Amino acid sequence: MNESAWDGTLSASEFSASAQAFAEKWKLNNPAYPPWTWVKSLEVPIFATNQVEEGYLSLENVCIVKSNDDEVASCVEGEASLYDKEDEESTDSATLSGNDNVQPYYFDFHIIYSASFRVPVLYFRAYCSDGRSLGLNEIESVLPANSAKVLLESKWTFITQEEHPYLNRPWCKLHPCGSSDWMKLLFQAVEKVDRPAMELYLVSWFSVVGPVIGLGIPIQMLKEP
Amino acid sequence: MKEAQEFVWMGAIPLQIHLHESEVTTVPPPPPALILAPRIGYLPLLLPLIKPYFSSTLPPGVDTVWFEYKGLPLKWYIPTGVLFDLLCAEPERPWNLTIHFRGYPSHLLIPCEGEDSVKWNFINSLKEADYIINGNCKNVMHMSQSDQLELWNSVVNANLEAFIRSSSKLKSGTIEDDYASKSSLSSQKSQKMIGEADTSVQTKTGKVPVRLYVWNVSEDFGDMEDAPPIDSWDRISYVNRPLEIHREEGKCFTLHDAIKTLLPELFGKKRKPSEGENDEQSFGSEEETKNNRMTEEGEGNISQPLETGSTADDDPEIKLLRIQGIEPKLETPISWVANHLRHPENFLHVCVYIKVPSAKSL
Numbered sequence: 001m002n003e004s005a006w007d008g009t010l011s012a013s014e015f016s017a018s019a020q021a022f023a024e025k026w027k028l029n030n031p032a033y034p035p036w037t038w039v040k041s042l043e044v045p046i047f048a049t050n051q052v053e054e055g056y057l058s059l060e061n062v063c064i065v066k067s068n069d070d071e072v073a074s075c076v077e078g079e080a081s082l083y084d085k086e087d088e089e090s091t092d093s094a095t096l097s098g099n100d101n102v103q104p105y106y107f108d109f110h111i112i113y114s115a116s117f118r119v120p121v122l123y124f125r126a127y128c129s130d131g132r133s134l135g136l137n138e139i140e141s142v143l144p145a146n147s148a149k150v151l152l153e154s155k156w157t158f159i160t161q162e163e164h165p166y167l168n169r170p171w172c173k174l175h176p177c178g179s180s181d182w183m184k185l186l187f188q189a190v191e192k193v194d195r196p197a198m199e200l201y202l203v204s205w206f207s208v209v210g211p212v213i214g215l216g217i218p219i220q221m222l223k224e225p
Numbered sequence: 226m227k228e229a230q231e232f233v234w235m236g237a238i239p240l241q242i243h244l245h246e247s248e249v250t251t252v253p254p255p256p257p258a259l260i261l262a263p264r265i266g267y268l269p270l271l272l273p274l275i276k277p278y279f280s281s282t283l284p285p286g287v288d289t290v291w292f293e294y295k296g297l298p299l300k301w302y303i304p305t306g307v308l309f310d311l312l313c314a315e316p317e318r319p320w321n322l323t324i325h326f327r328g329y330p331s332h333l334l335i336p337c338e339g340e341d342s343v344k345w346n347f348i349n350s351l352k353e354a355d356y357i358i359n360g361n362c363k364n365v366m367h368m369s370q371s372d373q374l375e376l377w378n379s380v381v382n383a384n385l386e387a388f389i390r391s392s393s394k395l396k397s398g399t400i401e402d403d404y405a406s407k408s409s410l411s412s413q414k415s416q417k418m419i420g421e422a423d424t425s426v427q428t429k430t431g432k433v434p435v436r437l438y439v440w441n442v443s444e445d446f447g448d449m450e451d452a453p454p455i456d457s458w459d460r461i462s463y464v465n466r467p468l469e470i471h472r473e474e475g476k477c478f479t480l481h482d483a484i485k486t487l488l489p490e491l492f493g494k495k496r497k498p499s500e501g502e503n504d505e506q507s508f509g510s511e512e513e514t515k516n517n518r519m520t521e522e523g524e525g526n527i528s529q530p531l532e533t534g535s536t537a538d539d540d541p542e543i544k545l546l547r548i549q550g551i552e553p554k555l556e557t558p559i560s561w562v563a564n565h566l567r568h569p570e571n572f573l574h575v576c577v578y579i580k581v582p583s584a585k586s587l
Contacts, residue, residue: 007360115466116353116434133332161335163300165465168458170335 006187008180009118012054014198019057019111022202029220034059036111041166056166057111057202063104064126064142064214104129105142109213111202112165119179120202122209123164123171136161136172143214174209182208229565233549234385236264238309239319240271244279245293248326251282259319263383264306264549265568267343268292268299268322270381275324289329290337292322295454298330301337302346304568310547311438311461311576314452333458344377347570351376351395354434354571357467364395380569388569431472433563434572437464437487442544442580449545452578464488470559480562481555484543484577491541491581545578 010018023036040055110123126134126142134142136159164171186204203221210217242258249255258278260271272290292299294312299322303311309320329336336342352362368376372394379387439462440455455461464487470478485492546552548566567573 116357163335165463169333170331 006184008182008184008187010120010198010201011118012113012115014201015113015120016055018199018202019055021199022206023057025203025221026217029218033062033215039110054113056113058109060108062107062109062215064107065104105134107213109215110164110171111206114176117176117179119176119183120205121176121179122174122213124174124213125169125171139172143212174212179205231385233566233568234263234265234383234388236306236550237261237383238264238305241319241321242275242278242292243321243323244282245323245325247328248279248284249282250284255279255282257321258324262305264304264309265380266305266383267301267303267347268305268308269301269337269343270340272339279324279326283326286327288326291325291329291334293325294320294322295456297454297456297458298333300334300458302335302343304574306550307438307574307576310550311440312455314545314578315449316550340381347377347380348373350570350572355395357432357434358571368394376569392569431470432467433470433483433559434567435464435466435468435483435487435563436572436574437466437484438462438574438576439464439488440576440578442578468559468563477556478559479555480546480553480557480559483559483562484546484555484575488579491579541582542580543577544580545576547576548573 019036019038023038026033027035036057036059038055039058105126105128107124107126111120112123113119114121126139128134140159158175159172160175161170162173163169183201183205186208203217206215207217207221238261240258240260240262242260244255244257246254255278258275260274262268262271269290291301294308297312299308309316313320348365352365355362355365365373372391376388376391376395379385379391440460441462442452466487468483468487470483472478543555546555548562551566553562553566563573
């Protein structure tokens, strides 16, 4: 095996470092969105792994609005909790532009490291303003037309319903099987480097994955600070 | 190797399946179904055997089948034998389960649309194991649909001969191990080995697919009978992380080493292979680099540190470790355990009950 050829994967500690870098850049360049937070998985199971502070990135209560004319979803600032699932009270701070026929959906996104595939994996779930969870088919129909298209046409991205690795609940997952392949391609073709600065891994990864679920990232994030 | 594989494939759990009372519409209620379930199989696959017992008594509607043990909805994608080993501290024979045909708890369990869902899950696990062992999913991806189906059917029917035929196309390989090679020399002459023919084939990455189910028992109990029931999946820590085997000259990487490697926060930072046979009782923590680790990570809130120079009282106690219904000695070489006790999708499923001393808050 060629030692110098990068296989498109990253280690657990590289993931943690990359997650931090990603969250910082996001905060800087994407002020319209709430920030990503790092959730220590210690808070759920009883232990962490090796030298790495095991955890995952979380972005919750993101409001995605599908307007009638199927344009790219507009996203609205979500404060601490747009919808407090515990109390069943919904504080709707969403600003909807005029159209009465839009239905806001709320998404939670978690970026979790897969030790088996050595890549990040996107987990998400969606619910209505009344707290009702959306099924897989509903989610696919709710996603903006552009991302639905990406989903259908790409052989590398498909969504399945699986159990969240830590939370013992069904979530949707973007399948990781091809991730290392397209990450490798991305860096070779676009960045023209054999091996990326690992801190940038997540930013690049998200530039591919984000649009699939209706979250774009501003171009500034892809540039060096 | 074949004997062990036969042992694993023939393993079965006698089940006594009761229809949930809310779904009984006849008087008297139907008697429970008595089913022998293969350990390596999955509960939803038993439906064709179970349904006839209850079909005349079910209320009208569409079936959404799920199983439950003492109030705990069972995760259908965990092999039956593993569920039994994990949830029955004291093995219950027959194992009394409740079946529901209505009211699927979709907020807790991922949907199951019959055999197809189970098959899909199995093939995905097979791919994951393939990736862990070989660094890619090519072996599974290159299997034709009909070969995959053949492989799957052999699992459904717990048919080892058929499985051996189908999986020869899979080339899963075995974990290289100095200890197995001696025995394989003699047995190679007597039987056709599957995968074993390549005992010299080293897994490319030196990684073993393992799924660990850890129950941290907070209370002390003498007999397994007194173990408190598991009333929620949140009490179980599920570790789905490849085991990296580090070979050292003259040292054997044991099952005990494997557990310590997979649960480093409980057993000390970096595991070393067992020094010798006397090691089995001591769960000593590794003092050296613990302090380095704390400073490296900066925030320092990674874990509650293990005491340096801790006595045996401070260490977590493995109260029980079960694989395929047996409790292997901790000093067994992990390569033997993984090669012989793995499931058809090539994962080794290990159930562990651990008691962490209360001094350590986690």
